[in-house]
Structure formats: structure tokens, C-alpha cells
Amino acid sequence: MNLTHIECRQRGAALTVQDYRVELDLSNAVDPGADTYRSATTLRFSSTADATWVDLVADRVARATLNGQPVDTSTYDGARLPLTGLRAENELHVEAHCRYSRTGEGMHRFTDPQDDRTYLYTHLEPTDSRRMFACFEQPDLKAQFTFVVTAPKEWEIASGQAAASRTEDELTATVTFEPTPRQSSYITAVAAGPYRRESDVWSISRPDGTTQKVRLGLLCRQSMAQFASAEEVFAITKHGLDFFDEAFAYPYPWGKYDQIFVPEYNLGAMENPGLVTFTDSFLYRGRATDLQREQRAEVIMHEMAHMWFGDLATPAWWDDLWLKESFADLMGYQTAAEAVGFPGAWILFALGRKQWAYTQDQRPSTHPIVATIDDLEAARQNFDGITYAKGAAVLKQLQAYVGRDAFFAGAQQYFADHAFGSTTLDDLLSALESSSGRDLRTWSNLWLQTAGPSLLSFATTRDEHGAITDLVIQQDAMDSMTGEAISRPHRLRVGLYALEGDRLTRVTVIDVEVAGTHTPVPEATGVSADLVIVNDDDLTYAVVRLDGPSVQAAGRHLSTIDEPLSRALVWSSLWNMVRDRALPARTFIESALAQAPTERNATLLQQILTLAHTAVCHYATPTQRPELRQRLAASALEHLRSAAPGTDAQQVWARSVARFGALHGGTAGNIEALLDGRDVIEGLPMDPDLRWELATALAAQGRFGADALAAELNRDSTMSGRLAHDKALASLPGTATKDAVWQSLVADATITNDTQRALLAGFDAPASSADRAHLADRYFASLIDWWRSMPQTMATRLVVGLFPPADLSEGQDPQQHPVIQRAKQWLDEHQSAEAALRRNVIEQAADTEHYLLAQAYAQSQV
Incomplete structure (x- = not known):
């Protein structure tokens, strides 16, 4: 199954692919007993080699011919069909029976329990187009694709291009789609089912006199149509197309722009050109908060950016995955903030997305943004916080470093030079060097080809009146791969804040170019400042450390700062100090308890409370937790009652009542009253999702049993309700519950990806972590079997989600904890295990050891 x-x-150097014709017969999809569908592929290619192979994962190959001659299909091994006797020009025809998927890979089939309608959609990244048709499964072998799809005639049938023709018989319709422009196989797409479609049109008239019209579509399953928010999605889409049309100076190249929201999706979204796929969890069943709408807008913009970064110009191999993902990640947040009307997107980036990067970058498995990817198993693992979040943050710094105009001018040149082609790092650097006039090779070496974050701190001296006489920014960075000291250039802003009464006000902001280990900031001389924010406005990627006076001022007055992004950056610094054992978790939680109630930005409020939840679950000592959990649960309930009716803040506090109520039973009676209607909060709709969150909290505390949860399921028997019910059942305390959930996760061959996620989320309920500690030996004994018997996505979730829990006993050495020792033993005994499996175990062990060390630090500060 793997490809190196x-x-x-070698294959890419020998072959040039002209086109594919892929015929799919999906007419049996509504029959639950039909496990496979017919796939027939005709592909034409040139070759300078005598032999190669075609990739295909199918139940069986029915027939294959090469240049009209039969191919010996007995040589097919389940993943590759060898081809010999190649000519300069070749035509290959392969007929196979491919399997419908329930794990989100290849052709996924879903039957909606709400109305018994069946839906199909594909997900093929990075290497699953071979699960749908015979192909050369590598991104640099681009071709034209013509899809011909047969399905029940009452269904919507869609692909990346518009339909060229449609024929019908009594039961089925066959749609032949227009040929695609040249593209990689992993971004082809097909969907079929009784989808509900909404339509619109985007058009533009450019200053040069050219015009363009693009048909827009929004598709979702029938039972979710009432939640589709088509008007808002289309408005976001049009703003994005306006922005990218101007920024990239290359007209949208894919004809139409359909966006389909699908169930049981493994990812948030996927950039299939002309048929972009999203999880339908973005179709909110209750009142959507600004945070939810910002997140959806960011993802829509991320995928739209891929129409250029990734689809038009595609990385030649997965070591340059960042060439599409880092850019799309940055463009998603930037466009959502600047063009779509969600300025809070930058808060999500600073306090949410970049935390993913900092965490990933401090693990043993960190890697440069431009990674070495030897095979496809490694490629799957590198869809991570480095490739996405760190890459995006570093590109934001590059935009500040070369200037916005030069940055986008370089992108324009990149697309002009490499449209419908394959690219490498050098292609992008050449375009940006041309537009900026800067030599970026040194910058690239320091930022893209080293691992680990920079640490930026500062030292000040002050006169007798408190005014700064000297401020020096200090940089400490080491390449995690080589251990060598590195000094990255940073173009950033330093914000100086002073207390005016009880408010922190930014009195000045200074543009600084950090170079070397010590950078003086003479412009700060004479300024009285109680708080210093290095990297104000969030232009660079670095862990920023606050000094003692800044921590003190922030702890008391952070919520008074006017700019929410600046508040988010200080919270980020405080959180990184907790992670790096420079600030006790209790101190962070005390700040959250004191300042969250006066936080005016609901997006930031939710981020603060999320971090407080993580702090109490993983970073506080076990002896501190009961009190802190009780205070957080009581605070959430108190501020739910005082929040303005119908506001986002009220929604955030309501969900926090559930989240913290799951940790401590002190508010269980209040939650029961909310659920049964004895307590009604003005302006708070008790929508199905909130009901399930509250019910799950009660389940986690043992206050709701199977019968009560069954009653909730009777209220909401939709797919979402069934998954929430699975999670709630798995949240129940007791070793018997955890044993049963474990068995369902590891032994049920029919389990779907969504059910797996729901069960793992409940299994991991913090309040009952001790109830699953006895499974540690079983976990380590099962790893190899999971990895070799399951799809990699499903196996990865088990390796991560079932890792044994660990807390620190008083006086215990974190590195001698039995779970850490057991993980090290497994790694020592399985050095030849698959690299991707070992990476997952290494990361989970490192995260656990990190938590234990933080708990030991917290103990030492009591």
C-alpha cells in the first residue's frame, strides 16, 4: 500500500499522462448488501520506460488491457498492477470492483438514519484516488480527467466540472462531465445522492475590461437543508472570489464553484476544484455564534485559496506540502478578516491556530516546514501543526518581511509561471525574490528548513520614576533537528502599555527588526510602561515570554486593553508560560476566573475558557483540581445567569456550564433543572446540540444513566443525535463502561469514522480517567495489530485516543511514571515498527511527560 x-x-521522470476517462456505475448504492461498485478507467500516457505499475485498491480487477492486449491480472497485489511492454504512447484500460467506504476514504457511502436516504461522496487526499479508479497516484503526474457517472436518476450527480451530457433509462441516469483542466488525481471528486442544491452566480468586471461569471452551488443532505445558511455561505464565497481575483491576478480557473457539505467526513474540508467538500458539522443546528461563523468563513476561504495554491500550482511531492497548506491557512484567516468581515479571525489564529503550532514544534517529532517525506505513510502524518499553522505564521512574517505588495506580486508571478504545473520551494522563492528584490535563500534556510520555535523575551532597566531607560529584545532559538543555535530575522512591533487609572492603554508601538540574540529598542527610552508586548499585532512566529511586571499587570487588568488581538496575544504568552513551566496552572486559572467575566469579545472569551479547561485537566496538580473544577463550574453557571440574553457570550457561558459541569458534580442539579425546563434562562434557546452537551456532562458525573440518555435520543434521533448519544454513553463512569467502549472501538469491523470519534471523545472524559487506567497493558499489546489491520486514519485515532491516562502522585518523578516507562519500553522493543506508528506513540508519550513535568512544577510552586 505504501509508495516511496x-x-x-523515477516513475514521474518516465511518464507523461495525457488523460483519463473514468466510468463509475453507482446504481447499486442504495442496496446495503452491495459492497462494491464498477469502476472502468481508460488512461493514455507516454513512456520512456519499458515497465511501470498503475495504482489501484480494489476488491478485484475484472479485466485489463494495455494497447489492446490483455494484462495478466494475476500479478495484481491489491495495490499495484504491474505493466510491461510499454510503448512510447500507451492506452491502458482497467475494469475493477471498488469498495464503498465507511471510513471516509475513497467513495464514502452514508445512509441518513433520519430519512433513510443514501449519499455518496469522495475523499481522495493524499493517496486514495486509487480506491476509486486505476491511476498513477502521485501529485506531479497531472492529467485531464473525464468522469462518467451512472446513479439512480432522481439523484443529484456532481463532479468538479459541469455536466456535458445526461442520458436516462427507467431507473438510472448517466452523466458525462466536461474534461477537467490538467490536475492531480487526488483532487478529483464525485458526489451522488438526493442532495439538496442551492444556486447563485458570482460575476466580476475587471479594470482591464475582462469579465467572468462563475456558477455557485451549495449542496447538502435533505435533513440538513434547513441549516444550510446558503445566503451567508454564498456571500462569503463572493467576497473571497473578489479578493483572490485581485490578489492573485489569475482568473478563477475551474469553471464552476460548488461547495458540498457531507456527513462522516474525516477532515474539516477538502479543496477539490469545482466541488469543494466540507463536513456538515459546519451547518449549525442552533444559533450560530460569531466564533462558529468565523471558523466556517476561515475554512471556506482556506479551501478557496487552494484553487490557486495547490490546485492550479501543485507541489510536485509531499515534502512541499506546505506550498499549498501553509499558504491556504494564512489566506483563510487573512481573507476572513480583511475581505469577509470577520476581524475576529486573527484572534482565532493567534490564540488557537498558533497554539497548535507551538505544541507540535516542541515535540520530539517536530520537523522543518519544508520536510523530508520519504513515503506516503510519512506524508499522511505531516498534515500537522507545522505544515499548517507554523507554516501560515511564518508566511505572515514573510509578508511583513518583504511587504504586502511584494508578497502578492510574487504570488502572481508564481501562478503565471506554473499554472497547471508542479512546483517546488525554489519556484516560489524565485518569484518572491523577483518581486521583493530581496535574497530570500538565507531567510528560507532559517525559517523553512530548521525546526523548533524562537523564544523572544526582553530585559528592561528603569529610572526612579519608572520610565524605561533601556529595552533589549533577546532571542533564543535552536534547531531541534541539529541542536545548533540559530538566529532568525523578525520584523515585528513592540507595544508599550501603561496603567491609566485601572485601564491598560497602549501608549506607543514601535516597529523593530530583530536580528541576532540581542536587539536594542532605543525608541522605548523614556516611556513608562507597565506591560510590554513583544510581537504586538502578531506579525511573527515565536514563543514570547512576558517579564514579571507584565505578568502582574496582565493578571489584574488584561481585559481592559482596547484591542482584542492584543489581549489574545497576552493570553497566548501566559498560556505558553504554563506549557513551558514558567507559570503555575493555578495562576492562569485564577486570571481566567477574574477576567473572563469582563471579556467583551465572545470569540476570545471562548478561547480563554477552553485554555482554562485544558489547564485544570492536564497542568494543575491532582490535589488542586477538585477546588479549581468547582470554582470554574460555579463561575460558568453564575455568568450564564448574568449574561445579556441572546448574545454570543450567553452561548459561550452555557456551553461552559456543560464543559465544566462534566468535571465537577457541584452544578449537576442546576444542569438537570435546565434540561427538564424547571430553570429557563431568558434568551437561551435549548437547541439539540446544547441539550446533548448538558446531558453528556451529567453522564460524565454519573447523574444520567442509559435510560435518561435514551430519552434524549428519542428527542433527537438524527445522525448528530445518535453520535451525541454514543459520546454520552461512553462518558459514563466505571470500568465496565470503559471496557465496553474499548471493545466497540477495537473489535467492531463495521464502525464508522464518526462513531469512532464520538466513542473516543466520551471514553476520554476527564472525570473518569482513573476508570481506564487498567487498560494500559492492553493498549501497548494492541498497537501493531491496529496499525496493520485498519485504515491509517482509523488506526491513528486509536493510537492517540486510547493512550493511557497519567497523573502525578506527590513526590513522584515524572519520568519514572509507569505510563512513561511502559511507552519507552514499547518503543525500545519495536524499533522496526512502521515509522508513522512510532511517531504517534512518541508524540503521545512526550505530551504525557510534558503534562507530568508541568504538574511537578505546579507542586513546587505551592
Whole structure:
């Protein structure tokens, strides 16, 4: 099943692919007993080699011919069909029976329990187009694709291009789609089912006199149509197309722009050109908060950016995955903030997305943004916080470093030079060097080809009146791969804040170019400042450390700062100090308890409370937790009652009542009253999702049993309700519950990806972590079997989600904890295990050891 870079590079050098014709017969999809569908592929290619192979994962190959001659299909091994006797020009025809998926890979089939309608959609990244048709499964072998799809005639049938023709018989319709422009196989797409479609049109008239019209579509299953928010999604889409049309100076190249929201999706979204796929959890069943709408807008913009970064110009191999994902991640947040009308997107980036990067970058498995990817198993693992979040943050710094105009001018040149082609790092650097006039090779070496974050701190001296006489920014960075000290250039802003009464006000902001280990900031001389924010406005990627006076001022007055992004950056610094054992978790939680109630920005409020939840679950000592959990649960209930009716803040506090109520039973009676209607909060709709969150909290505390949860399921028997019910059942305390959930997760061959996620989320309920500690030996004994018997996505979730819990006993050495020792033993005994599996175990052990060390630090500060 695996493919190596070396063999794919050799194949890519020998082959040029002209086109594919892929015929799919999906007419049996409504029959639950039909496990496979017919796939027939005709592909034409040139070759300078005598032999190669075609990739295909199918139940069986029915027939294959090469240049009209039969191919010996007995040589098919389940993943590759060898081809010999190649000519300069070749035509291959392969007929196979491919399997419908329930794990989100290839052709996924879902039957909606609400109305018994069946839906199909595809997900093919990075290497699953071979699960749908015979192909050369590597991104640099681009081609034209013509899809011909047969399905029940009452269904919507869609692909990346518009339909060229449609024929019908009594039961089925066959749609032949227009040929695609040249593209990689992993971004082809097909969907079929009784989807509900909404339509619109985007058009533009450019200053040069050219015009363009693009048909827009929004598709979702029938039972979710009432939640589709088509008007808002289309408005976001049009703003994004306006922005990218101007920014990239390359007209949208894919004809139409359909966006389909689908169930049981493994990812948030996927950039299939002309048929972009999203999880339908973005179709909110209750009142959507600004945070939810910001998140959806960011993801829509991320995928739209891929129409250029990734689809038009595609990385030649997965070591340059960042060439599409880092750019799309940055563009998603930037466009949502600047063009779509969600300025809070930058708060999500600073306090949410970049925390993913900092966490990933401090693990043993960190890697440069431009990574070495030897095979496709490694490629799957590198869809991570480095490739996405760190890459995006570093590109934001590059935009500040070369200037916004030069940055986008370089992107324009990149697309003009490499449209419908394959690219590498050098292609992008050449375009940006041309537009900016800067030599970016040194910048690239320091930022893109080293691992680990920079640490920026500062030292000040002050006169007798408190005015700064000297401020120096200090940089400490080490390449995590080599251990060598590095000094990255940072173009950033330093904000100086002073207390005026009881408010922190920014009195000045200074543009600074940090170079070397010590950078003086003479412009700060004479300024009285109680709080210093290095990297104000969030232009660079670095862990920023506050000094003692700044921590003190922030702890008391942070919520008074006018700019929410600046508040978010200080919270980020405080959180990183907790992670790095420079600030006790209790201190952070005390700040959250004191300042969250006066936080005016609901997006930031939710982020603060999320971090407080993580702090009490993982970073506080076990002896501190009962009191802190009780205070957080009581605070959430108190501020739910005082929040303005119908506001986002009220929604955030309501969900926090559930989240913290799951940790401590002190508010269980209040939650029961909310659920049964004895307590009604003005302006708070008790929508199905909130009901399930509250019910799950009671389940986690043992206050709701199976019968009560069954009653909730009777209220909401939709797919979402069934998954919430699964999670709530798995949240129940007791070793018997955890044993039963474990068995369902590891032994049920029919389990779907969504059910797996729901069960894992409940299994991991913090209040009952001790009830699953006895499964540690079983976990380590099962790892190899999971990895070799399951799809990698499903196996990865088990390796991560079932890792044994661990808390620190008083006086215990964190590194001698039995779970840490057991993980190290497994790694020592399985050095030849698959690299991707070992990486997952290493990361989970490192995270656990990190938590234990933080708990030991918290103990030492009591």
C-alpha cells in the first residue's frame, strides 16, 4: 500500500499522462448488501520506460488491457498492477470492483438514519484516488480527467466540472462531465445522492475590461437543508472570489464553484476544484455564534485559496506540502478578516491556530516546514501543526518581511509561471525574490528548513520614576533537528502599555527588526510602561515570554486593553508560560476566573475558557483540581445567569456550564433543572446540540444513566443525535463502561469514522480517567495489530485516543511514571515498527511527560 518518493520520482521522470476517462456505475448504492461498485478507467500516457505499475485498491480487477492486449491480472497485489511492454504512447484500460467506504476514504457511502436516504461522496487526499479508479497516484503526474457517472436518476450527480451530457433509462441516469483542466488525481471528486442544491452566480468586471461569471452551488443532505445558511455561505464565497481575483491576478480557473457539505467526513474540508467538500458539522443546528461563523468563513476561504495554491500550482511531492497548506491557512484567516468581515479571525489564529503550532514544534517529532517525506505513510502524518499553522505564521512574517505588495506580486508571478504545473520551494522563492528584490535563500534556510520555535523575551532597566531607560529584545532559538543555535530575522512591533487609572492603554508601538540574540529598542527610552508586548499585532512566529511586571499587570487588568488581538496575544504568552513551566496552572486559572467575566469579545472569551479547561485537566496538580473544577463550574453557571440574553457570550457561558459541569458534580442539579425546563434562562434557546452537551456532562458525573440518555435520543434521533448519544454513553463512569467502549472501538469491523470519534471523545472524559487506567497493558499489546489491520486514519485515532491516562502522585518523578516507562519500553522493543506508528506513540508519550513535568512544577510552586 505504501509508495516511496524514490520510486514515484523515477516513475514521474518516465511518464507523461495525457488523460483519463473514468466510468463509475453507482446504481447499486442504495442496496446495503452491495459492497462494491464498477469502476472502468481508460488512461493514455507516454513512456520512456519499458515497465511501470498503475495504482489501484480494489476488491478485484475484472479485466485489463494495455494497447489492446490483455494484462495478466494475476500479478495484481491489491495495490499495484504491474505493466510491461510499454510503448512510447500507451492506452491502458482497467475494469475493477471498488469498495464503498465507511471510513471516509475513497467513495464514502452514508445512509441518513433520519430519512433513510443514501449519499455518496469522495475523499481522495493524499493517496486514495486509487480506491476509486486505476491511476498513477502521485501529485506531479497531472492529467485531464473525464468522469462518467451512472446513479439512480432522481439523484443529484456532481463532479468538479459541469455536466456535458445526461442520458436516462427507467431507473438510472448517466452523466458525462466536461474534461477537467490538467490536475492531480487526488483532487478529483464525485458526489451522488438526493442532495439538496442551492444556486447563485458570482460575476466580476475587471479594470482591464475582462469579465467572468462563475456558477455557485451549495449542496447538502435533505435533513440538513434547513441549516444550510446558503445566503451567508454564498456571500462569503463572493467576497473571497473578489479578493483572490485581485490578489492573485489569475482568473478563477475551474469553471464552476460548488461547495458540498457531507456527513462522516474525516477532515474539516477538502479543496477539490469545482466541488469543494466540507463536513456538515459546519451547518449549525442552533444559533450560530460569531466564533462558529468565523471558523466556517476561515475554512471556506482556506479551501478557496487552494484553487490557486495547490490546485492550479501543485507541489510536485509531499515534502512541499506546505506550498499549498501553509499558504491556504494564512489566506483563510487573512481573507476572513480583511475581505469577509470577520476581524475576529486573527484572534482565532493567534490564540488557537498558533497554539497548535507551538505544541507540535516542541515535540520530539517536530520537523522543518519544508520536510523530508520519504513515503506516503510519512506524508499522511505531516498534515500537522507545522505544515499548517507554523507554516501560515511564518508566511505572515514573510509578508511583513518583504511587504504586502511584494508578497502578492510574487504570488502572481508564481501562478503565471506554473499554472497547471508542479512546483517546488525554489519556484516560489524565485518569484518572491523577483518581486521583493530581496535574497530570500538565507531567510528560507532559517525559517523553512530548521525546526523548533524562537523564544523572544526582553530585559528592561528603569529610572526612579519608572520610565524605561533601556529595552533589549533577546532571542533564543535552536534547531531541534541539529541542536545548533540559530538566529532568525523578525520584523515585528513592540507595544508599550501603561496603567491609566485601572485601564491598560497602549501608549506607543514601535516597529523593530530583530536580528541576532540581542536587539536594542532605543525608541522605548523614556516611556513608562507597565506591560510590554513583544510581537504586538502578531506579525511573527515565536514563543514570547512576558517579564514579571507584565505578568502582574496582565493578571489584574488584561481585559481592559482596547484591542482584542492584543489581549489574545497576552493570553497566548501566559498560556505558553504554563506549557513551558514558567507559570503555575493555578495562576492562569485564577486570571481566567477574574477576567473572563469582563471579556467583551465572545470569540476570545471562548478561547480563554477552553485554555482554562485544558489547564485544570492536564497542568494543575491532582490535589488542586477538585477546588479549581468547582470554582470554574460555579463561575460558568453564575455568568450564564448574568449574561445579556441572546448574545454570543450567553452561548459561550452555557456551553461552559456543560464543559465544566462534566468535571465537577457541584452544578449537576442546576444542569438537570435546565434540561427538564424547571430553570429557563431568558434568551437561551435549548437547541439539540446544547441539550446533548448538558446531558453528556451529567453522564460524565454519573447523574444520567442509559435510560435518561435514551430519552434524549428519542428527542433527537438524527445522525448528530445518535453520535451525541454514543459520546454520552461512553462518558459514563466505571470500568465496565470503559471496557465496553474499548471493545466497540477495537473489535467492531463495521464502525464508522464518526462513531469512532464520538466513542473516543466520551471514553476520554476527564472525570473518569482513573476508570481506564487498567487498560494500559492492553493498549501497548494492541498497537501493531491496529496499525496493520485498519485504515491509517482509523488506526491513528486509536493510537492517540486510547493512550493511557497519567497523573502525578506527590513526590513522584515524572519520568519514572509507569505510563512513561511502559511507552519507552514499547518503543525500545519495536524499533522496526512502521515509522508513522512510532511517531504517534512518541508524540503521545512526550505530551504525557510534558503534562507530568508541568504538574511537578505546579507542586513546587505551592
